[in-house]
Structures are given as C-alpha cells and as structure tokens.
C-alpha cells in the first residue's frame with residue numbers, strides 16, 4: 001500500500017514528526033485545522049535535548065541565526081535577591097547543543113519551510129481531522145476541509161493535535177481522561193526591549209520566585225524583544241477575561257510580594273494574554289493498531305521545566321527512527337516508538353508538576369527552598385536538571 005502516513009496537527013510536534021518521517025523515507029499528509037500554520041506571539045526555550053535533535057534533522061544553521069543563546073539563568077526571590085546564577089555557556093560542550101530562545105513564530109516558520117520543501121510531504125490547511133477507524137494495516141479517516149468532507153485511507157495516523165486532541169478523545173473515549181484545571185494561569189506578553197531597563201535586556205533568562213507564583217523573562221530576536229510570562233496560582237473562576245492590562249497585573253503580582261523592579265517590568269506591557277493550565281491523566285497506551293499519539297496529545301505537561309515542545313521534538317525524532325528498518329509496518333513502528341518514549345515523557349510530566357509546586361511555595365517552605373537553592377548554587381541547580389539535557 002502506498003498510502004501516506006497522516007499526521008493530524010502542525011504544531012511543533014506535528015511539523016517535526018513530518019520532517020523526521022519524510023527523512024526516514026515515508027510519504028506524509030499533514031493536516032492542520034487552522035487556515036494558516038502560525039504560532040502565537042510568545043517565546044519558546046529550546047533546551048539542549050531538543051536542540052541536538054533539530055540539528056540532526058539539518059536545521060543547525062537556521063537555529064543559530066534565529067535563536068538567542070542566553071548566557072545564564074538568574075534565579076531570584078520576590079525581593080530581587082539573587083539566589084543562584086546558572087552558567088549556560090557550558091551547555092554546548094556538555095550536552096552537544098546550547099540553550100536557545102526563540103520567538104515561537106520563527107521556529108514554527110523554520111519547521112514549516114523545511115517540511116513544505118520536502119517532496120514526500122503534502123500539507124493541507126483548513127483540514128480538521130474528524131473521525132477515523134483502524135483497518136488491517138491502515139486507517140480509514142475523514143477530515144473536514146473547505147470543499148467539504150474528504151475520506152481517505154492512510155498507512156497510519158499520528159495524533160499530534162495538542163492538549164485537546166480529537167485523536168486521543170476518540171481513542172480513549174472515557175470520562176476519566178477529561179481535562180482538569182491545574183490551578184495556575186499564565187499571563188504572557190512581548191515588549192520592545194527599548195521600553196525596559198537595561199538590566200532586563202541582558203542576554204540571560206530570569207526566573208523570579210513568588211509566593212504562589214513565578215515570573216520568567218528573557219530576550220528574543222537578537223535582544224530586540226523581551227518575552228515575559230507571569231504564572232500565578234488562582235481558582236479557575238477568578239479570571240474570566242482573556243486579556244488584562246499591565247496595571248491590573250502589576251497590582252496582582254505586588255499582592256504576591258513582587259519587588260518594585262519586577263512590578264515596573266510588568267507595567268511595561270500594556271496588554272497580557274491569559275493561558276490557564278490544564279492536565280490530563282497519564283495514558284496507559286499511546287498506540288492502538290495503526291494510530292498513535294505524539295507531543296501534548298500523548299503527554300500534556302505543565303510548562304515549569306520548559307520541556308513540552310522539547311519532548312514533542314524527542315517524540316518526533318524517535319518516531320522517525322522507528323521507521324528506518326525497511327518494510328516495518330506502521331503498527332510495529334508506533335509500538336516501538338511508544339516503548340522507547342513513554343517512560344521518559346511520563347517522568348518529565350511528573351517532574352514538571354513537582355517543579356511547579358517547588359517554585360510556588362510560600363512562607364517557611366519558600367524560605368527553606370531559597371536557602372537550599374543558595375546552597376546548591378548555579379552549578380548544583382544546573383546539575384539538578386542534567387538528566388533532561390544529556391544524550
């Protein structure tokens with residue numbers, strides 16, 4: 001059968017999977033429900049474990065051009081006291097790739113350019129995967145396009161359709177797999193670098209730990225833009241509005257004990273976009289017959305280790321490798337991929353959740369945490385997460 005493998009979803013995971021599978025000699029049909037493949041205006045940290053893979057897929061020159069390599073991560077408490085400074089210049093030598101900071105749209109466009117110029121990939125936008133049914137050695141599926149419903153037979157289906165995955169819903173089909181609110185909301189904004197103080201423009205990542213929240217900010221696009229994310233614990237009903245102004249958010253982080261300097265940075269952005277966090281239970285299986293899941297669809301995670309996209313990239317690469325054995329069926333390749341990836345991805349999901357609790361501690365626990373971070377120092381803090389980055 002010369003039917004394509006269908007990938008539903010052209011986020012970082014689906015695009016990287018399309019590239020890895022095409023490079024492994026597979027014919028790919030990539031379906032994206034949106035009219036245009038584009039990302040929201042926000043930053044994305046790509047850690048060495050993902051950077052190494054993107055380089056192996058042939059993207060290194062563009063990664064160097066588009067990404068900004070931060071020199072360090074500064075961890076501060078809410079009073080602006082520096083708890084630890086993690087030297088990131090060691091990453092390339094230690095883990096085979098640097099930490100890089102991207103505008104999401106730049107990485108998305110880079111992946112899209114590579115995928116769309118590959119002769120084995122067809123991309124269909126305005127194409128929402130709807131229903132599918134496994135058959136012997138393949139999958140019958142339907143997607144809704146601009147010209148109506150399209151039916152086709154594929155060699156396999158990869159659900160890379162994100163947190164609210166339809167592929168996952170249809171595969172698992174159980175109320176216990178529903179999304180649940182994780183208790184925190186992110187507020188995101190980009191500001192021109194010349195509108196913030198010099199100290200916020202340095203080529204470094206910054207993490208501020210507040211009682212019941214934290215703030216991350218770093219420069220993008222050769223330092224011209226500053227990406228800021230404010231994450232606060234809040235009951236789901238507290239914030240119904242999709243956007244709030246800088247002054248409202250400034251007051252809110254002051255109520256979380258933020259220092260004047262940090263509050264000043266927050267007021268530099270006039271408008272903040274809301275992003276509540278949701279989780280799903282961990283799945284026993286990602287694969288059923290010739291259908292599998294990848295990225296957030298398989299293992300949605302809280303962003304406290306900045307690893308969601310990185311893990312989707314790892315998935316994509318392993319999936320491509322699973323097909324390098326000649327004539328392997330999609331079902332067997334999908335099972336091999338799941339076998340290799342599931343344990344590690346689930347470990348990262350659990351560690352991300354734990355990191356969130358650690359970051360958001362208050363009172364005596366926060367004081368103890370700050371002492372522990374100070375005692376570990378930059379080297380110790382970097383070593384703590386080395387299991388994520390190493391080969």
Ligand SMILES: Cc1cc2nc3c(=O)[nH]c(=O)nc-3n(C[C@H](O)[C@H](O)[C@H](O)COP(=O)(O)OP(=O)(O)OC[C@H]3O[C@@H](n4cnc5c(N)ncnc54)[C@H](O)[C@@H]3O)c2cc1C
Nearest residue numbers: 009011012013033045129161162295296306307308309310
């Ligand atoms: C505040 C925040 C900060 C983060 N920071 C980082 C970070 O610094 N580093 C990092 O590695 N990760 C980070 N993440 C996580 C990262 O953004 C996600 O894990 C990653 O984008 C998941 O990629 P994906 O391709 O699996 O899913 P998505 O990016 O959600 O893509 C899914 C795609 O599928 C499409 N789709 C959905 N349904 C269908 C359908 N039925 N048919 C066709 N197409 C469909 C959607 O339109 C979308 O394009 C962060 C997340 C948040 C919320």
